[in-house]
Amino acid sequence: DAMVIQNPRYQVTQFGKPVTLSCSQTLNHNVMYWYQQKSSQAPKLLFHYYDKDFNNEADTPDNFQSRRPNTSFCFLDIRSPGLGDAAMYLCATSRDFKGGILAKNIQYFGAGTRLSVL
């Protein structure tokens, strides 16, 4: 089955120690997203790649960076995690239909990585 896979499912890091979360997809979608979700809150978009074009949200801290080496993989790097960065991190993909009749944004999510910061 085509899917979005996030590794690891659980990640524990120390305060200030860099950490990388990974996401891979077999859907061949051209758009990939990273969301942060804290308890009882809405998923908050951090940034997304439209093909190779990186789009950062205005309120995403500089501490968060991303890499997309190819269509299938996307990484979230947290350079110096703070206690406030403990959250669920969700990766999603979508296929752009702008060339078609209608552009529909249905995003497909991975199971998420729960990050703990000690």
Add this chain to the structure above:
Amino acid sequence: DQQVKQNSPSLSVQEGRISILNCDYTNSMFDYFLWYKKYPAEGPTFLISISSIKDKNEDGRFTVFLNKSAKHLSLHIVPSQPGDSAVYFCAVSNFGNEKLTFGTGTRLTIIP
């Protein structure tokens, strides 16, 4: 500034009855609306969507209603089944824009 609000954090419904989940948005420029369902330890999965040119879209037991003048959408599940117990997120977008804005979710519990 919350653009999408789901004012009921939780809802309990008897099995077999109708579940109604509500969502309000602030920006009348949104023209595409989605519902996602999330089980514990899984990512959100797409459930149903509606564009602003319609006021109703039906898919089996799930129906989404859109009231553009009130900036309100709702998801009806009938009949409700135990497997429907999950967190439901509404999301809004614009055609041609690849980004979604999510609500905070409503936890639905179906009581057998």
